[in-house]
Amino acid sequence: MEKLNQITYEIIGAAYKVHSELGPGLLESTYEVCLEYELLKRGLKVERQKPLPVVYDGIHLEAGYRIDLLVENTVIVELKAVEEIAPVHQAQLMTYLKLSERKLGLLMNFNVTDMKKGIKRIIM
Numbered sequence: 161m162e163k164l165n166q167i168t169y170e171i172i173g174a175a176y177k178v179h180s181e182l183g184p185g186l187l188e189s190t191y192e193v194c195l196e197y198e199l200l201k202r203g204l205k206v207e208r209q210k211p212l213p214v215v216y217d218g219i220h221l222e223a224g225y226r227i228d229l230l231v232e233n234t235v236i237v238e239l240k241a242v243e244e245i246a247p248v249h250q251a252q253l254m255t256y257l258k259l260s261e262r263k264l265g266l267l268m269n270f271n272v273t274d275m276k277k278g279i280k281r282i283i284m
Contacts, residue, residue, distance in 0.1 A: 164264050167204070167232050172279060174198035175268055179275040188241040191270040192228055195239070205232050212259055227256060236265040245269050245280065257284045 178194045192208065199206045212225040229237035238253045245267060253265045262284075269278035 164234060167235050168264065168266060168281065170202050170204060171195075171199065171231055171235060171237060171266055174202060175270075175279065176275050179270055179272075179278075182270075184241075184271045184273060186241060186270070188228075188239050188270070191241060191268075192239050195237070195268075196229060199229070199231060206230070207233075212256060214259060225256070225259070227260070230260075234262060234264065236260065236262055238265060238267050240267070240269040241271045242269055243271060245278075250280065250282065253282050254284065257282065 174195055178191060178198055182190065182194065196206050196208045207230040208228070210227040210230045211222065212227050213220040214223045214225065215221075227236050228239045231237060236253065236256050238249070238256065240249055242249075249267060253267050257263065257265050265282045267280040267282060272278035
């Protein structure tokens with residue numbers, strides 16, 4: 161768990177840096193590429209827009225789902241740039257965690273004035 165905490169600490173620090181540089185009001189894709197860049201600068205392994213198949217009836221099916229950022233092959237980062245996080249956004253991340261068999265995800269909304277209010281940590 162200590163390793164996961166260190167990874168999330170780095171992700172959150174990088175998100176704060178991106179948010180302080182760019183501020184709210186941009187497209188989600190802008191925050192995504194900037195956060196990926198910032199995480200790579202910190203020496204973390206990052207996969208952006210990683211395909212996430214659905215397992216149905218024992219078969220992996222490509223259904224068009226994509227993980228925004230997968231960091232160190234352990235933490236899913238789901239990015240938003242919305243007025244406020246809705247329950248469906250949290251449910252989406254929880255489903256991604258379940259489908260990918262991972263335990264920890266961060267839901268980050270960059271369309272806030274204070275980034276602290278835009279981060280939710282979800283553990284399964």
